[in-house]
Amino acid sequence: MSSLTVTDAQVRTTPAKAIQPAWVRVMHWINALAMILMIMSGWQIYNASPLFNFSFSRDITLGGWLGGALLWHFAAMWLLMINGFAYLITGLATGRFRKKLLPITPAGVIHDVRAALTFKLGHDDLTVYNYVQRLLYAGIIVAGILIVLSGLSIWKPVQLYYLVMLFGDYPTARYVHFFCMAAICAFLVIHVALALLVPKSLRAMIIGR
Amino acid sequence: MAKRSFLIPGVDKRLLIKDSIKAMPDFTRRRFIAGGASLGALTLLTGCDVIDSSSAETMLAKVSKFNDAVQAWMFNPDALAPTFPESAITKPFPFNAYYDLDDAPDVDGADWKLEVRGLVDNKKSWTLDELYQLPQVTQITRHICVEGWSAIGSWTGTPLRDFLKLIGADTRAKYVWFQCADKDGYNSPLDMRSALHPQTQMTFKYANEILPRAYGFPMKIRVPTKLGFKNPKYVVSMEVTNEYKGGYWEDQGYNSFSGS
Numbered sequence: 343m344s345s346l347t348v349t350d351a352q353v354r355t356t357p358a359k360a361i362q363p364a365w366v367r368v369m370h371w372i373n374a375l376a377m378i379l380m381i382m383s384g385w386q387i388y389n390a391s392p393l394f395n396f397s398f399s400r401d402i403t404l405g406g407w408l409g410g411a412l413l414w415h416f417a418a419m420w421l422l423m424i425n426g427f428a429y430l431i432t433g434l435a436t437g438r439f440r441k442k443l444l445p446i447t448p449a450g451v452i453h454d455v456r457a458a459l460t461f462k463l464g465h466d467d468l469t470v471y472n473y474v475q476r477l478l479y480a481g482i483i484v485a486g487i488l489i490v491l492s493g494l495s496i497w498k499p500v501q502l503y504y505l506v507m508l509f510g511d512y513p514t515a516r517y518v519h520f521f522c523m524a525a526i527c528a529f530l531v532i533h534v535a536l537a538l539l540v541p542k543s544l545r546a547m548i549i550g551r
Numbered sequence: 552m553a554k555r556s557f558l559i560p561g562v563d564k565r566l567l568i569k570d571s572i573k574a575m576p577d578f579t580r581r582r583f584i585a586g587g588a589s590l591g592a593l594t595l596l597t598g599c600d601v602i603d604s605s606s607a608e609t610m611l612a613k614v615s616k617f618n619d620a621v622q623a624w625m626f627n628p629d630a631l632a633p634t635f636p637e638s639a640i641t642k643p644f645p646f647n648a649y650y651d652l653d654d655a656p657d658v659d660g661a662d663w664k665l666e667v668r669g670l671v672d673n674k675k676s677w678t679l680d681e682l683y684q685l686p687q688v689t690q691i692t693r694h695i696c697v698e699g700w701s702a703i704g705s706w707t708g709t710p711l712r713d714f715l716k717l718i719g720a721d722t723r724a725k726y727v728w729f730q731c732a733d734k735d736g737y738n739s740p741l742d743m744r745s746a747l748h749p750q751t752q753m754t755f756k757y758a759n760e761i762l763p764r765a766y767g768f769p770m771k772i773r774v775p776t777k778l779g780f781k782n783p784k785y786v787v788s789m790e791v792t793n794e795y796k797g798g799y800w801e802d803q804g805y806n807s808f809s810g811s
Binding site: 387388390391408409410412413414416417420496498499500501503512513516 | 610611612614615618622625626627630631632633693695696697698699700701775776800803804805806810811
């Protein structure tokens with residue numbers, strides 16, 4: 343991990359544009375922390391009344407019991423929502439989403455998925471996302487928005503009734519909330535695996551370049 | 552899991568979990584929260600003493616209080632809980648408590664009286680017959696449990712705000728505090744604005760029949776804008792008060808406002 347260290351001299355002599363600007367890096371890691379807290383406490387809450395024929399092992403949950411998990415969930419939600427909202431606003435205002443994530447074409451996605459599966463997908467220029475990345479990053483933003491909206495629906499089904507209507511009814515919003523969690527966990531597995539396969543992308547998310 | 556074999560999905564397993572949690576002394580329960588805190592957060596924030604278990608607990612309790620305030624701010628006294636047709640009623644409606652149905656309070660309706668205390672003009676106790684004389688309305692609403700499951704039921708009774716007016720309650724007070732006949736003394740505070748909500752009801756009937764023992768005979772407080780544990784059953788007294796007196800589950804860490 344010696345490549346992680348950057349000397350002052352290097353910084354001064356290479357004023358090259360950061361691959362990941364500071365605001366992206368800060369919000370990324372705050373989001374990572376918030377998501378993990380939300381998912382682990384969410385699993386404990388799920389266990390109080392499982393939707394399916396399984397429960398999550400207590401070793402991987404947060405809060406110890408339903409009451410403790412709810413305290414964590416409704417504390418970390420502020421971190422997730424405020425950080426996520428700031429991220430969406432900044433991403434839209436700076437044009438980053440448009441520049442980095444669009445366009446997403448079916449042909450482009452098929453081509454890059456095929457290349458990725460045969461390990462031929464290049465990562466020479468980290469500033470340009472390939473179609474697989476674009477699809478996953480856009481998808482995770484949508485999942486993030488949906489999990490917050492469905493979460494608000496099941497937290498405040500009377501006061502935010504119009505949100506519940508969006509999902510149909512309260513029990514459906516619960517399922518949507520669960521499946522968004524599942525989608526985010528699936529993303530996490532791929533995301534972390536790929537970051538480890540291409541360590542310089544991880545470095546860019548930590549030090550910017 | 553054995554869950555599927557039960558008529559009402561999940562109920563028995565929950566009871567089991569609750570019973571086992573209940574069997575633990577308070578100290579152990581609190582340690583559980585703290586234990587969870589260190590598990591998740593230690594790995595993430597090593598060395599940060601926010602995660603020291605007792606300060607994590609303090610921080611979480613503070614955020615929960617903040618969430619009470621946020622929910623009170625969000626609470627719209629005119630927003631009604633959705634109502635449903637009779638065909639939507641969940642059958643059977645689940646019995647849910649921290650004890651088995653066999654251990655539920657078996658109240659003798661002839662002896663029972665509702666005690667009224669605190670900031671009210673008329674502190675007379677009410678017999679069941681007297682309460683049955685009050686005008687009643689029926690609502691079919693969704694009961695949502697803190698555990699996540701929900702069920703639609705039909706409740707009939709007197710709007711609590713009408714009763715509070717009748718007894719000359721000071722509706723500027725902060726809470727109506729209910730005490731119940733459950734073993735270990737169940738109680739729960741209800742903020743006044745929720746108490747005055749048009750759908751908040753002193754319930755005497757379920758599905759047009761006298762409230763059965765399972766659902767809180769002789770009287771339950773139905774609050775469709777609150778989670779289930781804020782809908783006390785087997786109510787024996789109500790007190791209008793400015794003092795926050797805590798509640799059975801609230802004291803163990805469930806968010807006190809817990810509004811829907």
